[in-house]
Amino acid sequence: MIRARLSAFNNSLHNKLFFSYAVVIVIPLLILGGILYMTTIGLTQRQTQENRLLEMKVLSQNLQEYFNSLELYSRAIYTGEIQQLLNRGLPEDMIEQTRWKTSLFQQFAEWYGYMGVKGEIHNVTIVMPDGTMIQRDPLYIDESFADQSWYTQTLALQGEVRVAGPFKRSYYLPPSAASPYTFSLVRKINNTTGSAALGGLVVDVSVMDIYRMLGGLELKDVLILNADNEIVYSSAVEQIGQRWEDGSKIGANFSGWMDIGGERMFVGSAYSDVTGWRFVTLDPLSSIQSNSIRYRDITFGIGAFALVVALVISTFVSRRITRPLRSLQQKMKKVQAGDFNIQLDVASSDEVGQLTRSFNRMTEEIHTLVHHVYKSELARKEAQLKALHSQINPHFLYNTLDSMNAIAVIEEVPLLSRMAKMLSEMFRYSISSGEQIVPLREELKQVVRYVEIQQIRYDDKFSLVVNIPEGLLDYRIPKLTLQPIVENAIYHGLEMIPGEGRISIVGRETDDCTILEVSDNGKGIPPEELADIQGRLRQRGAPSSVEHIGLANVQERLELHYGADCGISVVSEPGQGTTVAYRLPRAGASSVAVP
Template sequence: MLRKLESLMPNVNLKYRLLLYFLVLVILPTSIISVTIYNESYQTITNNINAAVQKNLTMTEIVINKKFDQMGDLANAIYLNPDMVDILSADPPSDQIGFVNELADLNKILDSYAKPNGSDAQFVPKLYMLNRPEYFQYNFSRSVSTISEIETKPWYADLPPKARYSVIGLQENHTSGGTGYTIKLAKRLFGLKNVAIPYVGLLTIDADINDFNGMLDQLKPSVHSSVFIIDNQANVIVSPDLSLVSRSMAESPYIEKLMNTPSNVGSFGEHIGGRAELVSFRRIESLGWTVVSISPSSDLNGKLISFRRAMYAVLAACMALAFGIALVLSNNITNPIRKFIKSMSYAQEGNFDIQIQYARKDEFTYLFSQYNKMIMQIKELINKLYVSEVKKKEAELKALQSQINPHFLYNTLDSINWIALRHDVPDISHMVTSLSDFFRYSLSKGRSIILIEEELRQVESYLSIQKFRFKDRLDYSLQVEPEVYGHYTVKLILQPLVENAIIHGIEKRPGRGCIDIRARLNEAWIHVEIADDGIGADVRALNAMLDDKSGTHRSFGTVNVNQRLKQLFGSEAGIRYYAREGQGLVVAVTIPAVTTWEEEQDHANDDHRR
């Protein structure tokens, strides 16, 4: 990315480039981290909000079921009242006085549970008796009536024959004070002491809808939230907003989406009236009802909005701080460079009396100190230039004459190769080609670090030349795993070992000899084995020679290779000798699998080691 930025502004001042680089290096990670934290926090807060809303809906379901259980317990208490059991198990009265007395007794029982004027009045019971048409003539009670009053109601026909109780739902009551709503529960009654009377009446318990509305109002997630309950036809049963009660919500898009969701619980975002809302729901399967909560996202996301503002403030502060630090750093770097450039311009004009004054103690101190020394030396050299010019030219001429130009050497070898081919002497051509490759790989354009395949080709060229010398007395093979290619090594580590194997092993044995070279990659290390079937040697003595640091050993080439490897790659790298099965020796070379190399650092390390 920095290269791309650099290509876009080739003419921009170094100071501003450094400033931009510092800002990118600081702001980019900070932005990525901030966005990541925000996204994670947003997800966490959203999940917590949904969990909190669903918890409120669960509490609503629990409270509603508890309310109905209380109504059911009241119905059971009335049903199991001894006086009520006696009346329900008896035959209908036979005269006017009997009906009046029965009606008075039932009204008394129900009034004792209703307590309409007491502080604990919550539910209103009412009894509908079967086969009591006379109640219409003598009915002086609002709590007792005949079953014919409700026989035509749709909900009555849908009552199950046997159930602990049945929730009827929303009921509209018309009174002199206006229209009110209650939630009704019904329970079939039977003659417990007279099996001949299977069904005697129906007991209903009515609860004021305001009791349910109060519960919903207390459990809503936020101040501006709205919570209501709908039935399986999308009609509103309970709502603190009484204008919604008994209305159909089927045409509302979010209600339609909610009704089509197979899950019993859920939440989704929706725009209602141009405002983002969180719609949450929970179905009460036992009742066929659904509790719906609609909350403004702005109310629920208060923590998220505060966190976002805090994150923006911190990010802006970090950017301002990063800009200030980047400006200071870029000035600290570029000011000495500008001073250095100014001094160089004076030197370019021939003024070598200018010295750079620098008070800090950092890398520039050493640079300017050396630069000042160099300027003084240049001044001295210029003064001596005229005197030493002739001697220098003579020395240069001698140096040039004493050197062999690699290009001249390659051209000469190519000419010999051409003459050999012209005179049909392929052996000479092959040998000259191998020699040319050997020199080319040995020189390696001055590089001390080369690819391992180049090192192997140099060894193969060397073996090819030795093959001409020993004729049929020398065979060789190279087996290299493809994974080995592409890794770097220090040059001229294998050829000295192969040369030792030929001189001290193959050359001293009678008959044909063979050198096998195998290279393989094992995890983070490359292992190269050079095996010969020569006369062999004392493996312990050879390894002791490698471990000896006194410098009294005779095999300088082998020890030099081992020391170079350890100095460059560490103590785990190096060479070891092993006895070959049958006859001969195996020298194992171990180097790390390195696929990249900074050439400048290599040269610096090489100079340090020398």
């Protein structure tokens, strides 16, 4: 069923033209759409990366300014008043303690206003050397900073500022913020007026302060992580303070594709030296592809519309070309059936019109000649018919094939052009009334033309290899000696094998003769049939099978021209292939003609 449909498709010039137009249009559109899609994805990825780098730069600058402001606030511990209060120590009397605390935190309040600090201070805690916590606002219960690792590690920095957190504090009163988490700016209090240890400073800031500050930047899919992969900032407030497991996969400065939460994302990260935090951006593949898919769909939509228009036009053009050819084909079938009284309307002056006029002249002449023959004597009928055939000018066939070649070139059907050209040259060689003994090179050209036509028909199923020494190319042999053997190799040896077929033509000279061999890697000849062929070639008889009449014909012609000592022999192995060897006189020796 499928083979029949393919055969019907290959036999229709209209289908071939339509298919050629479709391929020429569709392939560039597919390539253009693919290139545009991949280019847009790459461009979008680069733009996303650049935009994210800019966002993280702005984010880093804002946080830098914010923490610089907090760091200025923490420098209040180095004012003379606070240093004096801390060196005096916490009084034992409760009234004096109250006055001492009020005076201490009053200095912080004045410093806050004087330095123009931008952030909102959640709480200030002085951790004395003995671990006592002096809070500006007594908010925390059961809290001891002195034994926390983040606090002891900060004291070892000898006064450098460190940002720790986020922490979930335990409050005396319910917190008013949307999130219970805070982060702390911590530093050791160095003694500038004495040698006694003064403890450390812990300035607590609510994470909501950062949330409000960064909310104006309209950041999307951005996370801020601390060194423990805990979320310091997220557009989803409920995520703040939670540990993000995927954070361990992302380095300090990373950019690339990752699978996050079962979704493919383009991830970028940057590290802040001030806070020790990482800024992580997440862009789903679907959002990056959205523009690319839109451009791709637009391109394919335009391409599909152009394809429909082009196919409509190509259908119209191909039908205009093939309609007169189909009409001519139908009329030729009637002529083949014996109806010569046929004329076609000539609708154009192009190659098809010229071909139609030639067909009309041919049918008119044939009709006249046939009518004349039928009116003549029965005894002369066969002779007159032969004379009629001899009068048909072979140039009509050449011109017809040349016209088909020209039409195929104009309509950009290279395979049809090539077949018409090869077929025309084969007919010129076969029908020409010139010498019947030709140089070997001319016979090889005929073989090459024949094989090229068959390669087109069989879609390059087999190949031809010629290995003839230069000195033998001028060796003269009877015309059409090699081509029938090559034809046998194709039809009886290579046509049905599953793999690639190969035909080789090899020539050499021995001490007493010239040898030509035509070999194939086809299915071979069964032993019984091979024995029958070899016996009949030796007895100068035709093989019992009509499939091998060509062998007997070539054998007879070689013997007639060169003598009984020359001819062909056949060697074959089933499944391996067949070799036909020509034994001919040495170059320069005179041939013996046998009457």
